[in-house]
Amino acid sequence: MLDSNFFQVTVARKTSLSAGMLRLTFVGDELERFRTTGMPDEYLRLFFPDEETGELVLPMIDADGRWSYREGKPPVRCSTYTVRRFDRSNREIDIDFVVHQGGVASDWAQQVGEGEPMVINNPRGLYTPPHDLPWQVVIADATGIPAATRLLEQKPRHLICRVVIEVACEADIQPLPEADNIDVTWIVGSGNGHYRSRLGDIFPALPLPAGPGHIWAAGEQETIRQIRKFAKNTLKLPPDRHKLVAYWIDENTPRPAPQQLDAALRESLAAQWGPRGQSN
Template sequence: MSHPTFHEACVARRQLLTPGMVRLTFAGAGLAAFRSTGIGDEYVRLFFPDPASGELVLPEIDADGHWTFPAERERVRYATYTIRRFDARAGELDIDFVIHEGGLASSWAQAAAPGDRIVLNNPRGLYEPPADLGWQVLMADATGLPALARLLEQTPAHVESRIVIEVADRAHEQPLPPHPRAIVTWSHGTGNGLSASALDRQLAQIPRGDGVGYLWAAAEQKVARRIRTVARDLPAFEGVPCKAVAYWIAGAEKRAPGS
């Protein structure tokens, strides 16, 4: 199925990227009408069929984007994820899933096999740097790593990027797209539900760049809030636009922006 709001896709391939992340490549005729925003942190909602009955229930979405759920709201099974890659010519879309115990999407992704279907809606992106960007700071825990990698991939060569990523340990690091002006710092054993996040402390150590700056971060809800608060009080980030997004909530299922 495919129409202006929803697009059906099937698992074509799977790849274990690290012990903590699996990539599923989706394909199928239903992606023919899918249109990427082109924004590096664009996200979609994935709708899953009921594992027992195989029934897939979708909400109704009006022209203004408002959702209407059926009376049994729990029958609409969905989660929100960023798109790592979309190839319109090949008709393929990659989504990277953090592997963890419990959670609708992670459990589904760990068991997914070629041919398994999902439905996704139209994407939306949040990254919106100034037009004359000279430098940026990109920060993320494991859940924000796919979006951060795509953002770096799309960053113009002249833009200086300071990047901080926290993961469980060295085995969870991933090769990032090469960039001539990127400085990358990996933090091990912090955030990600393992211990206190180090992102706010790392932010305080980053000097101001030349020209117009931008701060983007994706992490647990309280961590994202803390980053916004810390940035407001740092002289290096005075007047710097900040987009710090909650990709999940401690104690709840992992999620991505807007869910």
């Protein structure tokens, strides 16, 4: 049996969610002791065997959550993913994977079959907004869709959510939770490792509702840095009013930037969300 921080699971099902995302459902009796945080952005790690030796190297984790490694062992091979769904009664976990080439976990998820083993750990979450929120803005590229979807599923009924999701193509759009106070704008054809993201340009143009709210964003590191700079330096948001998380780093040669925000998109955002400082 594994250390209490880790869980042996197997692949039970594979589901296609869109052209660019698939879901693996994992099952395992050890998930009875899985310690979910309940946070919508909670994440765990998938641990992979050493490519050369086939040995599964797991870290030692102390009471404070710090990792250490046994002397002479290679660094652990792992990938971080959002917990899309946890079902304790059926001992199941859903994890959604962006389909792309060259990623350890994505490549594995695309070729893996039912019954294949995997080791995961207990999750952690970062989403701790104030309890008095009247509104929230949710911004993400494809990697942030699983967490963004959970945010919308778990939100208080009164909370106004204005959502901007960037995907590479129309085929990557997938259903999101619906409610009268959820507005969603899909940005198609930029970011996601194909072109430069437009999210960092769109965020300053968003007509935010009046009063204190919360900004949640997840995506590529440079894009999140751009959003954070505007949130802190221009909007002057205190730390508890935003959670901006870099999920990945684009190490490719920069591609041509997409066109600046055109008038049609600006008008669409203004019509859907109202002028800055107002709430529809």
